Amino acid sequence: MKKGFPVLLAVVICVLLLGSCSENNDECVYQPDTSGIEVSLQFERLDSALLGVKSKEDLRDFLNDYPVIREYFLRRNQYPNDSVMMQVLYGKFQNPHIDTLQQEINRVFGDLSSLKEELNKAFTNFKYYYPEAELPEIKFIATGLDNDMFISDSLIVVGLDYYLGDSAKYRPLGLYEYMLERYRPSYITPSIMLLYGISSKYNKTNTSDKTMLADMIGYGKSFYFAKHMMPCTPDSLLIWYSRKEISGSRKNEDIVWAHFLENQLLYETDHLVKKKYIEERPKTYEIGEDAPGRIGTWLGWQIVRQYMERNDEVTLHELMQNTDAKEIFNKSHYKPKK
Incomplete structure (x- = not known):
């Protein structure tokens, strides 16, 4: 996932009732009273403006008006000069199949x-927890599958053509099938809130701590963080797992934890070892064929959840400001049930 925030790291908000969410082991978390908070995000839709350019002059004007889209989404630095960029892009947007993409x-x-309503709800919750934060402008674009998303403090750009889902005639190129799963409309808002949650502006960390636990x-x-911005969103949408993967992780949580303990992984600092459990992979083969990738991040989520359950005086803001991963782990008294 691409981003504007300096730290790396994906919708439909679950409209099921709490009981039906529980059937999938997805409970709604605390839903704050936001009745006194009014949020009206500024949206701008630009997909047809770019896909439908009629002349090179129109294209040049668009690129000058939207430099973030020009630099990030359309990758200006990949062209030897602006003249070549104009020629290539104009030819691309004159392709007759562009009409199909717009359709x-x-x-x-x-x-x-629907998407605007979801975003307004998520950012209403965000304003509850961070009342002083400035809200971003949100722009929707289509560039012919050049990019998915850009996020900064003041601007969010969503490439709608990346999120058309399984039924789309055109899908993003160069991605494995398991990665394509997350490029559906239902993943847009969770991805945005997750990128806010991983941003160093809100999620303070100790950069000198290189352990797996950190x-x-x-x-x-x-x-x-993201779950509290979208309180009834299924965990699978937030962590980009299938329902089967979420269910399997929960059922085998004790086995996953035993693997981490037996292999002394919590305080591992070797990058090549850590990436097997933290970074993008289809499976965590070291644990088993059914263990989804990034299982260490899911396990970290369970530790944080238990920490907050056992320390209910700690606020979300205080959690996000806490840079001591070891303290959070120790005070969680984490031990999954068999």
């Missing part, structure tokens, strides 16, 4: 009312 976007997203807790805090 697909209209079919899947319509007038964007990485696990850092990611765990980001998932915990």
Whole structure:
């Protein structure tokens, strides 16, 4: 996932009742009273403006008006000069198949009312927890599958053509099938909130702590944050797991934990070892064929959850400000049930 925040790290908000969420082991977390908070995000839809350019002059004007899209989404630095960039892009947007892409976007997203409502709800919760924070402008774009998302403090850009889902005629190129799973409309808002949660602006970490545990807790805090911005969103949407993967992780949580303990992974600092449990992979083969990738980040989420359950005086803001991963782990008294 691409981002504007300096730290790396994905919708439909679950409209199921709490009981039906529980059938999938997904409970709604605390939903704050936001009745006194009014949020009206500034949206701008630009997909047809770019896909439908009629002349090079129109394209040049668009690129000058939206430098973030020019630099990030359309990768200006990959061209030897602006003249070559203009020629290539104009030829691309004059391709007759571009009309099909626009039709697909209209079919899947319509007038964007559902997505806008989800984003307004998530940022209303965000304002509850961070009342002084400035809200970003949100722009929707389509660039012919050049990029997915950009996030900074003041601006969010969403590439709608990346999130058309399984039924789309055109899908992003160069991605494994398990990665394509997350590029559906239902993942847009969770991805945005997760990237806010991993941002160093909100998620404070000790950069000198290079242990696996520090990485696990850092990611765990980001998932915990995102869940509270979207209280009834299924965990699978937040961590990009399938329902089967979430269910299997929960059922085998004690086995996963035993693997980490037996192999003394919590305080491992070797990057090549850590990446097997933290970074993008289809499976964590060291544990088993059914263990999903990034299992260490999921385990960190469970530790953070238990820490917050056992220390209910700690606020979300205080959790996100805590840079001591070892303290969070110790005070969680984490031990999964068999």
